Amino acid sequence: MKLSHLSETLTGSEIVKLGGEIREKIRQGERIYNFTVGDFDPSIFPIPKELEDAIVDAYRKHFTNYPTAEGNLDLREAIASFTKDTEGLDYGPNEILVAAGGRPLIYAMFRAICDVGDKIIYPVPSWNNNHYTHLVGGDHIVLEAKVENNFMPTAEDIRPYIKEATLISLCSPQNPTGTTFRKKELEDICDIVLEENERRGDAEKKLYIMYDQMYWHLTYGDIRHYNPVSLRPAMRNYTIFIDAISKVFAATGVRVGWSMGPSAVTSKMKSILTHVGAWAPMAEQKAVAYYLGNREDIKKYLSHFKNEIEERLRRIYDGFMSLKKEGHAVDAIAPEAAIYLTIKIDLTGKKTAEGKILNNQSDVTSYILNTAGLAVVPFYAFGADRSSPWYRLSAGTCKKEEIDEMISKLKEALRKLS
Secondary structure (H helix, E strand, O other): OOOOHHHHHOOOOHHHHHHHHHHHHHHOOOOOEEOOOOOOOOOOOOOOHHHHHHHHHHHHOOOOOOOOOOOOHHHHHHHHHHHHHHHOOOOOHHHEEEEOOHHHHHHHHHHHHOOOOOEEEEEEOOOOHHHHHHHOOOEEEEEEOOHHHOOOOOHHHHHHHHHHEEEEEEEOOOOOOOOOOOHHHHHHHHHHHHHHHHHHOOOOOOOEEEEEOOOOOOEOOOOOOOOHHHHOHHHHHHEEEEEEOOOOOOOOOOOOEEEEOOHHHHHHHHHHHHHHOOOOOHHHHHHHHHHOOOHHHHHHHHHHHHHHHHHHHHHHHHHHHHHHHOOOOEEEOOOOEOOEEEEEEOOOOOEOOOOOEOOOHHHHHHHHHHHHOEEOEEHHHHOOOOOOOEEEEEOOOOOHHHHHHHHHHHHHHHHOOO
16 A cells, blocks of 8 residues: 555654564563663652642542643743743743643654755764654754764764754753763854854744753763753754653653743744644643642652662663673763663674674674673664664663673673674
């Protein structure tokens, strides 16, 4: 059956494909350390009890009708207050748009800004930029980020393509890497965007930045989160933020997200979502509006939540460093933020005990899954070159008692190679 060009050319998610293979192994009784999913195990990381109670209470009060298209006013006011207090960003309710998590907002933002054939700049590895660019018929300008920059794009990476671009898609803390922009790096990107928009004047379409900061509360040690508007106030006219409760409160299934930006853009995003209908449910909106006002409860929750995530990331990092010290072909980037650890498993060309050569990174991924039971997502699933030996490891479903066991199983698998 012949369908639309879009549906015929849309590629499936590598992560979903890998997830299906992992679920089948678990179903058959295999011991799998599943660090693939960018989600949380609610038995380990439940949502805040106060938020849970507020959701239940909202349903009991029969908040079950349609919300307003842009998000309920009480929630947008709560987001405005919370964002000003925690990040110093001053946005009014008319500059905030609420939807069912970040994805509908990202799609609406791409649709509102980009025409077919517009050049869209994004780094790889990164989450889903290739798919959103395809959905709007954009021209992919793909920047292969480098390990020496912690897989974050730089102004010099962007500069050669900036004069023809319509959108730069950025994320910090970054999914899949768990790394962040340093202040100077982000300032340099802002400066070239402002310079380019000054050059364009009033006749040309402006250049915008989508700034996905879904994980910004989850930074560790001395790492600080930076955003374009705080660093360069003039970027307010050209920055669209994507944020949500999904990661900060382990509430991926609650589906409340928001975008902040120039009202000229967010109003068009609203019009698009009016037809798509991807609204956050009424009861959840009421509950989040209430919960965001409870600053002390939020601080208490985040203190425990961040400590638990960081402990897992650092223990796994230390395990990889011990394997590296023993001479194994692995590496990792020290934890910075989010729920992810960037790890390296560089085994291409190695021979298994059965005499099979690991010819490519797909073979490596299969080997560590089948031999060590370690399930992680290769960076090529996030648009990087298929030969990349780097992976995303997610700690959101990690049990602390599994960490030493997993490292031991991986060591055993590495020792079997020659």
